[in-house]
Amino acid sequence: ACGPKETAPAPAPEAKAFAAVDTARIETASAGAEWLTYGGTYDEQRHSSLDAVNKDNVDQLGVAWTFDLATNRGVEVTPVVVDGVMFVTSAWSVVYALDAKTGEMLWEHDPDVDRAVGVNACCDVVNRGVAVYDGKIYVGIIDGRLQALDAKTGDLVWETVTVDQSKPYTITGAPRVVNGKVLIGNGGAELGVRGYLSAYDAETGDRVWRFYTVPNPQKQPDGEVSDTAFEQIGNATWGDEGAWVTDGGGGTVWDSIVYDEVNDQIIFGVGNGSPWNRTFRDPSAGDNLFLSSIVAVDANTGEYKWHFQTTPGDNWDYTATQTIILADLPLGEGGAPRRVAMQAPKNGFFYVIDAATGEFISGDAFVPLNWATGLDENGRPIEVPEARYGKVPYNQLPGPLGAHNWHPMAFNPDLNLAYIPAQEIPQAYAEDPRFFTKEIKWNTGADFSAGVPTVATPEVAKFLRSTLKGRLIAWDPVAREPRWTVEHGNAWNGGVLSTAGGLVFQGKLNGDFVAYDAATGDKLWSRNVKSGAGAGPGTYMIDGEQYVTIATGWGSAFALSAGFAYDEKVPSTVGKIVTFKLGGTGEIPDADLPAIDRTPKAEPFGTEAQLAEGVVDYARNCAVCHGPLAVSSGVLPDLRWSAISANPDSWKGVVLEGHYSANGMVSFADYLSEDDVEAIRAYVLAQAHAAAAADDSGE
Numbered sequence: 001a002c003g004p005k006e007t008a009p010a011p012a013p014e015a016k017a018f019a020a021v022d023t024a025r026i027e028t029a030s031a032g033a034e035w036l037t038y039g040g041t042y043d044e045q046r047h048s049s050l051d052a053v054n055k056d057n058v059d060q061l062g063v064a065w066t067f068d069l070a071t072n073r074g075v076e077v078t079p080v081v082v083d084g085v086m087f088v089t090s091a092w093s094v095v096y097a098l099d100a101k102t103g104e105m106l107w108e109h110d111p112d113v114d115r116a117v118g119v120n121a122c123c124d125v126v127n128r129g130v131a132v133y134d135g136k137i138y139v140g141i142i143d144g145r146l147q148a149l150d151a152k153t154g155d156l157v158w159e160t161v162t163v164d165q166s167k168p169y170t171i172t173g174a175p176r177v178v179n180g181k182v183l184i185g186n187g188g189a190e191l192g193v194r195g196y197l198s199a200y201d202a203e204t205g206d207r208v209w210r211f212y213t214v215p216n217p218q219k220q221p222d223g224e225v226s227d228t229a230f231e232q233i234g235n236a237t238w239g240d241e242g243a244w245v246t247d248g249g250g251g252t253v254w255d256s257i258v259y260d261e262v263n264d265q266i267i268f269g270v271g272n273g274s275p276w277n278r279t280f281r282d283p284s285a286g287d288n289l290f291l292s293s294i295v296a297v298d299a300n301t302g303e304y305k306w307h308f309q310t311t312p313g314d315n316w317d318y319t320a321t322q323t324i325i326l327a328d329l330p331l332g333e334g335g336a337p338r339r340v341a342m343q344a345p346k347n348g349f350f351y352v353i354d355a356a357t358g359e360f361i362s363g364d365a366f367v368p369l370n371w372a373t374g375l376d377e378n379g380r381p382i383e384v385p386e387a388r389y390g391k392v393p394y395n396q397l398p399g400p401l402g403a404h405n406w407h408p409m410a411f412n413p414d415l416n417l418a419y420i421p422a423q424e425i426p427q428a429y430a431e432d433p434r435f436f437t438k439e440i441k442w443n444t445g446a447d448f449s450a451g452v453p454t455v456a457t458p459e460v461a462k463f464l465r466s467t468l469k470g471r472l473i474a475w476d477p478v479a480r481e482p483r484w485t486v487e488h489g490n491a492w493n494g495g496v497l498s499t500a501g502g503l504v505f506q507g508k509l510n511g512d513f514v515a516y517d518a519a520t521g522d523k524l525w526s527r528n529v530k531s532g533a534g535a536g537p538g539t540y541m542i543d544g545e546q547y548v549t550i551a552t553g554w555g556s557a558f559a560l561s562a563g564f565a566y567d568e569k570v571p572s573t574v575g576k577i578v579t580f581k582l583g584g585t586g587e588i589p590d591a592d593l594p595a596i597d598r599t600p601k602a603e604p605f606g607t608e609a610q611l612a613e614g615v616v617d618y619a620r621n622c623a624v625c626h627g628p629l630a631v632s633s634g635v636l637p638d639l640r641w642s643a644i645s646a647n648p649d650s651w652k653g654v655v656l657e658g659h660y661s662a663n664g665m666v667s668f669a670d671y672l673s674e675d676d677v678e679a680i681r682a683y684v685l686a687q688a689h690a691a692a693a694a695d696d697s698g699e
């Protein structure tokens with residue numbers, strides 16, 4: 001096991017040529033011995049040509065080394081490996097350079113993020129990784145900065161602020177670098193921002209172009225490359241009024257960005273609307289381009305080329321930011337190869353579109369869903385009217401966590417199979433009758449308190465958990481059906497790696513890291529990595545040995561907002577890089593975390609009316625971070641066991657006076673009264689006593 005060392009760092013190999021990566025090298029050398037860009041190659045298939053580890057010997061995989069990422073927050077990084085060095089990120093956008101053979105740390109770079117910005121991060125302070133180019137490492141910082149670091153030393157070369165930091169923007173996604181330009185988007189559409197993709201000069205950090213995904217609030221030109229697209233097609237899909245005008249409209253580019261070298265274009269995925277509920281966002285009920293769309297722009301100028309909107313008039317957080325994979329499929333005339341883009345976005349349909357034109361080729365449901373009955377010949381969803389929820393809740397599949405989230409999908413070009421980390425997480429959506437825009441808070445216009453019981457026993461949590469499902473689907477995009485499916489016991493399983501060894505690797509929510517037969521789905525090997533295993537695995541080769549690696553850690557959107565899904569067997573451990581090789585004999589160290597005293601800290605109190613108010617206020621203000629039903633999965637404090645719940649003044653000090661705002665727990669004084677806050681305390685304590693009573697009865 002390796003942690004930060006006191007000894008001098010080992011010299012990085014080949015000082016002069018180190019990390020001399022350019023577009024040609026990424027095009028030719030990726031996803032073989034090295035892993036040079038987030039998705040393995042520019043096509044982002046996450047398919048490695050390595051086959052030293054294969055079906056016949058995968059059962060001999062053992063731990064080569066581990067590295068401690070020094071965080072108990074979510075970890076989502078896919079390691080980039082170049083010239084024998086692995087570059088990874090941890091929570092709070094900290095970057096590490098490791099010797100990829102031994103795990104020894106070469107350098108660490110901490111951007112010193114003010115922890116108070118944690119409140120802007122809808123889905124944990126995660127980071128999915130770096131880009132490497134011409135001797136530099138590029139990383140997006142959770143507070144909206146973009147940094148270039150010297151690949152050899154970790155020293156800062158340049159940094160630039162990519163967002164208006166007075167707004168709740170974040171960056172969680174990995175930059176990509178193409179022909180000397182660094183591409184980076186941002187997040188924040190749950191709280192209320194206006195999304196865009198920017199290109200920066202890799203050498204200087206100067207901004208080259210910016211493509212907004214939502215019109216300027218006055219529908220006036222921004223002086224950016226997206227202006228023409230809005231004048232010609234975008235503006236007409238938005239009304240002149242509604243919350244979008246002040247809240248930014250959403251459309252964040254928070255994950256997928258791919259370079260299509262054949263058509264010399266950037267294809268990126270656009271997120272949901274701000275607020276989610278279109279009735280509030282845009283009462284004119286337009287399609288709201290380019291929300292929930294796949295958009296292609298010229299790789300050099302950023303000029304609009306085409307778009308395909310997966311969810312017109314998004315109403316549900318149905319982002320189209322999920323993995324975009326480019327491939328040649330036998331879909332041309334007479335089975336000739338046709339270059340396509342594939343995506344399995346949150347909305348539950350698997351899309352195949354023409355990469356050159358954006359033309360819709362096919363789209364099919366890959367999970368059970370009840371918001372649409374299918375797609376028309378242009379790929380437009382045929383909606384179920386009730387799904388445009390009003391005051392009556394509609395229990396919907398998929399919910400806002402999606403039929404597929406950020407967990408990277410992979411594609412095996414020999415078998416023509418896409419491996420989707422799919423899930424079923426339903427959600428009852430209803431219109432929020434009290435909606436108004438709150439500064440630096442969630443602003444969805446949807447109400448999640450509908451139907452929540454005033455006091456829920458652990459049985460309720462268990463029941464809810466049993467409604468969640470996850471599966472690994474080997475989807476055949478030509479036959480438009482699954483070739484095989486593995487059922488997982490729970491939702492929110494990990495990203496996928498495909499290899500020429502005939503293997504598919506995927507981590508599971510319970511920490512099992514599994515290798516399946518790529519052709520059949522048979523399980524060939526598994527090892528528990530003692531933490532969440534959601535990140536995209538990677539592979540590389542050094543000195544004739546193939547390594548398989550995965551970043552682990554407990555956190556992310558699901559751990560924050562779906563606490564009941566935590567089955568208490570999943571340890572909320574410290575994040576690590578865990579790297580395997582054939583014959584490896586290493587161990588994965590246990591985390592040494594203080595035990596939580598799971599007892600209520602005060603007597604229950606509160607009238608029925610007070611508890612009823614507490615349920616609603618909790619569900620609307622607290623649940624997205626501390627978990628529904630006041631059950632946290634351990635990333636942020638479980639309020640039921642909080643010492644602060646013992647005393648009304650300490651409780652008010654945190655919730656109204658912001659005593660913990662430096663940690664990201666800001667004051668809610670603008671939106672909650674003293675009575676509301678005391679009602680929340682009554683509700684939280686009632687939940688604590690219900691859970692403790694169930695424990696006593698031997699549950």
Ligand SMILES: O=C(O)c1cc(C(=O)O)c2c(n1)C(=O)C(=O)c1cc(C(=O)O)[nH]c1-2
Nearest residue numbers: 123126172187188189190252254271556557
């Ligand atoms: O709309 C946005 O701007 C935005 C950003 C992010 C993010 O940057 O992590 C997520 C989401 N949305 C989102 O909807 C979502 O389900 C999600 C899950 C995660 C995660 O890292 O676990 N991030 C995000």
Ligand SMILES: [Ca+2]
Nearest residue numbers: 189190272317
């Ligand atoms: Ca979102």
